[in-house]
Amino acid sequence: MSDDEMDGLCVRECERCPELVESRSQIVNGVGPDDADLVFLGEAPGANEDEQGEPFVGRSGSVLDDALRDVGLARSDVRITNCVRCRPPENRDPTKTELGNCRGYLERELELLDPDLVVTLGKVPSEHLLDRSVAVTKEAGDVVDVRLGERLQRVLICVHPAATLYDRSQRDTFSDTIARAADLSGLADSADGQSSLGDF
């Protein structure tokens, strides 16, 4: 897959998935620093994301924002992106073909970012990067090195933030994994530094 349609980290035009071209109102690219150490990877945009053109801006996004805040991080400290950049109809899971069509864009984005850590939010992104079936609730918090093209990428498996909304028992798993992500990417230290400076 070429990255011809990409402008830096973003896809400006793409018509590879006919059903998604029909169902999207826009392409939803990742947001956050173009040198982010920590990347959160979701599945695909939902209705809110499709409308606003930004990943994780609905209820799942609020859960993610709150968990980041709890470890001293802001949404703007990290990059947030999806495996598939266009909203699937009726929020169905993206098909294997759609995931494959968007794969080159994701690999290119990660190659340019070269982050310390990618956190996979839920089953679809975890299985997409690990290329095997993943029992996300059991494996949450596990770190795996994954080959992406020429690179070895460190990946941390996490439950989807939406899981915490319908299953309270997932809340600790989610927040513990976010704390581990901050730690592994070295961002926990800078967050500590910021809050202690704020005490003065």
Ligand code: URA
């Ligand atoms: N869920 C996802 O997987 N991605 C989003 O952008 C929003 C919700």
